[in-house]
Amino acid sequence: MNLRHLKYFVATAETGQVSRAANALSISQSSVTSAIKELEQTLDTELFQRTSHGMELTETGREFLASCKDILEKVDKATKLSRRPSELTGTLSLAATYTVMGYFLPYHLDQLAQLHPGLDITLHELNRESIEEGLLSNRFDMAVLLTSNLSNPHLETETLMRSPRRLWVPSGHRFARNGKATFKEIAQEDYIMLTVDEAAHTTMRYWSKTNYTPRTKLRTSSVEAVRSMVANGRGVTILSDMVLRPWSLEGKRLETAATDVSLPSMDVGLAWDRAAEFSPAMSVLRDYFHQAYVTPQVGPQHR
Incomplete structure (x- = not known):
């Protein structure tokens, strides 16, 4: 052992x-x-x-x-x-979107605080548009966000992880038993649409490549509401593994299934102003994430 x-x-x-x-x-x-x-x-x-x-x-x-x-x-x-904390001191203004703040960053922030106790990170939770504007106006040094949603040519990005999307269904659902569902079959189910971090826009983008549309029963910005609705048998949804937890707040289980259409991954990574000069604090953050994803660790962001 x-x-x-x-x-x-x-x-x-x-x-x-x-x-x-x-x-x-x-x-x-x-x-x-x-x-x-x-x-x-x-x-x-x-x-x-x-x-x-x-x-x-x-x-x-x-x-x-x-x-x-x-x-x-x-x-x-x-x-x-056994780790000797670094002697780096400095400040870093870091922006993040809702999903990243809730399901990715906490573990890494704890690690950074222990490795670099002299690094003072100021956090800002905002939507993508506000983060882009803040990076280009020097209000933020760097951002951790969904790089799959970014296309601004003035920003430099590095993707750290790619989280696959799957169909979420209640425990025991026929899609889970079969292990796969077609979009034709999914379109016949009530659909719970997540809206936060442009999730609805992304959802409709890949649905538009099929001949079907989701039968949306609820639109919500709450991942936990989506999880509970699905686990309670009130509908299905398609979301990434990063936000997947197999149990709802009520203690009911949900499962996943594959789809007949290839789904884009939800990519998480770093972003900064292409014209910006890297400060020591920015370099430390970037180096930490490079190291973290060369040898991935088992932490909350992976559960």
């Missing part, structure tokens, strides 16, 4: 599927499957029940999950003790 086994187990337990765990860890599904099998052989017990809906923890698996989290947390703390 080693830390790799534990990390793969936790990722699978929290995402509910080997495929989603593999995507979060940026490794192959076979690597996750093999690690879990080795772990179960070492412990001489089943940690998961394999079902058509994914991987369900057994009672032993639930107890083991709590121990794994405790172990990984202690290892993380011990690792941080």
Whole structure:
């Protein structure tokens, strides 16, 4: 048993599927499957029940999950003790969109605070248009946002991660059982439309490439409202894995399925004024994210 086994187990337990765990860890599904099998052989017990809906923890698996989290947390703390914080001091004005602020940045901000305690990052949550204007007027040094929505020629961008989009359905739905759905079939279901961060615009862009339109039952800027509506069987939606959580606030499960039309990924990355000179603080932020995505870590942004 080693830390790799534990990390793969936790990722699978929290995402509910080997495929989603593999995507979060940026490794192959076979690597996750093999690690879990080795772990179960070492412990001489089943940690998961394999079902058509994914991987369900057994009672032993639930107890083991709590121990794994405790172990990984202690290892993380011990690792941080060996890191010497940088002596960099400075300020950085950083803008981010709603989705990035809620589902991507918190883990990285915590890491940056521990690695560079002298770096003072001022955060601004705004929509894309306001962030673009702020970067070009020097109100913000850099931004972390959905680079897949950017096309301003005066901005430089670097994509850090690409989060695939999938169809979200309530647990046990026929699309989940089949593992795939056509847009013709999806168009016959009530559709829950997310509007925040230009999600509705992106949705209609790929729907327009089909001969169908979504039967929109609700338009909302709340990801949690979408999650609950889908889990409660009130409709389906298509969203990225980055905002996917397998349980609603009410404790109901949702699942995913593939579609017959290739969907664009939701890309997250950095942006800055093409004409700007990099300050030491900007370089530190950029270098941190380069390092973070050379060897991806298991953190909240991957769950």
